[in-house]
Amino acid sequence: MHELSVPSLFLVLAAMLVTAKLLGELAERFGQPAVLGELAGGVILGASVLGVVPTEGTGAEIIHVLAELGVVLLLFEIGLETDLKEMFRVGTASLSVAAVGVVLPFALGFAYWAFLPHSASEGSTDLVMAAVFVGATLTATSVGITARVLSDLGQMGSEEAKIIIGAAIIDDVLGLVILTVVSGMAAGASMEALGILRVLAVAVGFLVVAVLVGRFAAPRLFDQVVRMRVRYVLLVFAIAFALGLSAAASLVGSALIIGAFAAGVILSGTNQFDTIEREVRPVASIFTPIFFVSVGASVNLGLLNPAREGAAGILGVAAVLTLLAVVGKLAAGWAAPWVKFRRLVVGVGMVPRGEVGLIFADIGRRSGILDEAVFGAVLLMVMATTFVAPPGLKLLFQSSPGQTR
């Protein structure tokens, strides 16, 4: 452990935790969800302002792992709170919302980039490929941020929350497929329909098999675990289960957070799920702020400097992308006309791109398909959608309290 200073890492973690809570509190005092403050805290601690959060080296990798633990525990918690029957009941609505929320933003982004004039693409080598990437960054939904906002607002039990969470999870599965396709394109592979279908089958298959087998086996397993006498044995087994299923999901070609969500859904069927949920919360409360502060810290504020060359063009492109991003997801709220729910709430709930959008954009940048200017514009879009949704949802829930089931 030569290059790594544990004390200074502990100081960084302490700073991240305190900043997250202080700005989270400030956000709540201004009537906003706490997660908005945690993201803003990340921006302040990030490279563009204070530079407290390390961006490379072992320290950065450790914070990355802790942040991943944070998002895994968050999705695990959401899974624990998910009623599987309720999810199937709103299944068609979620599926429609997810489908429209992926297809429409992609089409809008692709069309804008491929067919309309814009000022920030001089460096792109292949217009069609760049258009695919721009479209792809618009498809993401950050289930983490949306779920945190809904939970901050005490709305996890509402009809709209169920549809949004279901749609966001489906979006994650679709996002994996898109990610595989664009990564393949970036690497120069030809993407045939069969390969795309295989990715989709693995992601869906994992979720179905894990939940089916798990709902049968987990209650029996945990009825044995609860008979053990060592301290916090339920909690430790539950978290080990979440970590194991996350890893398994990732290793078969699905995503960590899908495994974490599945683990939560599975354990919500055990007889000990009350205890598990109560004890997981304090543990998750330590890790999830690390995740949101990390997301905030990856934002480059320098792009917003008006004195910067080309800034006007980037800001213009960013504005158009943000408009398309919001319109595309809002429209998804009007999918599934046969089900009754507050459509604007669902639409706004789907808006934040969060970390998923950042991942797409980063692949595009590193492969050279998106030049720095376009990458900057995409990043601004991701930031804007992420920061706009929390206050929007808060406003909507206040103005129409609606039916809570």
Next chain:
Amino acid sequence: MHELSVPSLFLVLAAMLVTAKLLGELAERFGQPAVLGELAGGVILGASVLGVVPTEGTGAEIIHVLAELGVVLLLFEIGLETDLKEMFRVGTASLSVAAVGVVLPFALGFAYWAFLPHSASEGSTDLVMAAVFVGATLTATSVGITARVLSDLGQMGSEEAKIIIGAAIIDDVLGLVILTVVSGMAAGASMEALGILRVLAVAVGFLVVAVLVGRFAAPRLFDQVVRMRVRYVLLVFAIAFALGLSAAASLVGSALIIGAFAAGVILSGTNQFDTIEREVRPVASIFTPIFFVSVGASVNLGLLNPAREGAAGILGVAAVLTLLAVVGKLAAGWAAPWVKFRRLVVGVGMVPRGEVGLIFADIGRRSGILDEAVFGAVLLMVMATTFVAPPGLKLLFQSSPGQTR
């Protein structure tokens, strides 16, 4: 994050947690403390058997940081449980028992290593330094294990229990000072009498200043924190406080766990300490097994192979160290002849070295002052003393019920 596979790291963590709990349970079923099983689980997952726990690279560094978080949270918890008033109120009996229980084992261990022939020290660079480390590992008393055993036996109210707990708490503070001295030596600080005094002054000074300032400021700070509305704000601030004070202790030349212990003592004086203690426990329960399993994983079982050259020597050294460890602490029961209590009960209660002994041994190993063979022997001594005390106390309390106040 190219070289690091987050999913495989998650699998390792899951394996460490499950193994710790399963073998901890097995240990308790055999009437032993759970920590013994966690250590054994580490041995099984370590390089000498399954090789599941990584020993180098980013994965190893991340597990090291998580283990450090574990030991920091453990000492923070012990600090929280420490009643400062009780510490000052405990009679001369506790003080005498603690003093003899530190000085005598240290002297015995030092004399054995420095002056008597033994067969396992070929690799040690500096005999005196190694002798200091061997002596230091013999001084520890595990307040956690002893308190747990006394409470399991329903004897927390007995005169002997009060003396043991008081002495173990004083021992913990003395142990922390010794730890700083040996850590300083391990880091290569030249250890003249003046240097040792300086380190001692820094350790005691840090502890005194931190506790004095903290006991004044922390209640006022946390009375403000508790007015904040964001979720788990008390817990997150408390853990950030522990991380910050640990880092501060380390940065001024003291040790991480001194800061963590001080943080616990300080927060035990806040009005919110019940909530903090209740919420810290589940978080600590996830990290502390990582620490004990990591320590176990660093054991090289090959040392015990009778076919191996020098194995008999290591076992011989371990046997002598265990004998000295038991004799030194048993004799402490006969300190304070002016107070009446069952001396054998107190002596046996002071025997288990537990996690504190492991921390000393681990610092010695990582700094290269204790070579692998000596480390193995010390580890066997720690395990043997930890193993012997619980059944011994149980037997003694059963055979002479004595007066319970």
